Amino acid sequence: AAYEPLRRGDMQVRWSTERVDHESDAGIFAFERSSDEGSALVVLNTSDDQTSETAFDGYEMATSFSSGTTLVEVFPLGSDRTFTVGNGGEVVIDVVARGGVVLVPEDEVIDD
Numbered sequence: 001a002a003y004e005p006l007r008r009g010d011m012q013v014r015w016s017t018e019r020v021d022h023e024s025d026a027g028i029f030a031f032e033r034s035s036d037e038g039s040a041l042v043v044l045n046t047s048d049d050q051t052s053e054t055a056f057d058g059y060e061m062a063t064s065f066s067s068g069t070t071l072v073e074v075f076p077l078g079s080d081r082t083f084t085v086g087n088g089g090e091v092v093i094d095v096v097a098r099g100g101v102v103l104v105p106e107d108e109v110i111d112d
Contacts, residue, residue: 002110009035015054015061025056038108045095053094060090075102
């Protein structure tokens with residue numbers, strides 16, 4: 001509830017796969033929410049038995065974030081993972097089986 005883009009704003013699907021076997025992105029669905037207050041990236045993994053990522057066959061997930069942006073995992077709570085956006089806005093996020101993560105730019109993290 002603390003992050004306004006998760007409550008309202010524009011939504012853009014960033015990665016969706018039909019692969020469900022043992023491919024690197026099996027079960028991944030990712031979307032970005034943005035509003036006047038900032039942006040958030042949500043990545044879900046519906047795979048029952050493997051950690052999957054937002055990359056497949058040499059392609060990585062494109063986002064609207066600028067190259068060099070540090071994305072901080074704010075959910076699940078207590079996580080200390082960060083990801084750096086590469087050239088062209090691409091980033092690879094890995095998510096455990098049946099898991100999900102929410103990431104926001106480092107300068108938009110709300111301290112509790």
